[in-house]
Amino acid sequence: MCSEYKFSIRYLSQKNSEITTQKFWMTNNTFTADINQTVALSWTTSLADFFNVRQPVKSEIIYKVQGGSIIRNSKHVNYIFDNKTQDVKAIKITVINVNKIDAGLYSAEDETSGNVDGCCLLIVTTKPKKPTLTLSAEHPFVGDTITFTCHSTVQRWPAGYRTSNLTYKFLGNTRGVSNNNRLTIHALTKLEKGNDISCQATDDLHKVSIESDAVTLDPYYGPDNVVLKPGHMALNVTEGTILGPINCTATCYPKCLFKWRLNRTRTFEDFLSSETLVVANIKKNQTGIYRCLVVHPSNTTLLRKTDISVNVQYSPKIKELWLSDKNVTYGSTSPAIYSVSEGNHLTIKLRIKSNPDPQIVIHSSLLKFPTLLYTKLSDDFTTKLPSLKCENSGNFTIQASNGIAYGDNRTVNLEIKCKCS
Known part of the structure; x- marks a missing residue:
């Protein structure tokens, strides 16, 4: 009795399993107090004289019993006890403003042998630590499934005393599914923008932590x-x-x-x-x-x-010009005077860069023709003039326009050879 024990567990069936360590104290006298509370401790010993009552921290002496008298350790002022009591075997100590360093095993120890005879265990508690709340995706998108994870730690001393399974509550959640410390929200929507989610943890003594910092939903889309x-x-x-x-x-x-x-x-x-x-x-x-x-x-x-x-x-731009009748074809590098026979239909082929396609007209000082009809192959436009007579000889202007300034034109000198009568 009145000893601290530690045991470790590891699953042999799982390779590289972590070791879980747990402490426990053998005593029938256990007291629990919150931080800053005042708590009365009591236990009995069979020792009647020449023994020390020790605190957990460094096992320092609270008081000694010598010759039936209680001798106080002047360093410790946060303990109250009756130093006039006639029953030194009934140990009663009040701890003022309990702190976590006060937690642990208080004992009566024989001054000569050092054997412990009688003890009690003080458990100091407070609410679980402020939880941390994390979101699975730093920047979730509308339509995503997101998961919040809440994590806290039990605050209980002496360290290692009895594990506690925390339960968690999520605040600000209207439709998610929670499973212990996880909250899952399916198909995130734009309407949830600005919602603040936070969480709290509760231990097995029903102590509730303060709220975590809130995570504000701000879905991308x-x-x-x-x-x-x-x-x-x-x-x-x-x-x-x-x-x-x-x-x-x-x-x-x-x-x-x-x-x-x-x-x-x-x-x-x-x-x-x-x-x-x-x-x-x-x-x-x-x-x-x-x-x-x-x-x-x-x-x-x-x-x-x-x-x-x-x-x-x-605007149209005339790049090349060809003229031909039944007998001869003149290219754009031909002389300025083109000779054609009277009565033949003169074919004109023009290579024109234009968008949209141009209208093509031809006229001289004596004649004016309607807009010419043509066939088109790529940038080549081919048309025929009506039959010309020898008296029509002279300069003819071929003009291409499509409504965009300024259009383009070419002037050719046509020599119409008369037919023999």
């Missing part, structure tokens, strides 16, 4: 509802003018990253890192599909996109 303003799917713009501004918006928290990409040759390439697309003095080679790509800053696998087709229009 998006990108959703990616919209272009103005909301065009396709847009015509004239070369040399300004494309935009076209604003790309999205529902996203926190603010998403925006990037514009351009597809000109079947491959998208980065074009601009901004929410707003503006292209000053746009060029014809900037025709293509412009894509607004929206990416969440915390998870780049979460992305949305929307496209707009931009058609850059420009």
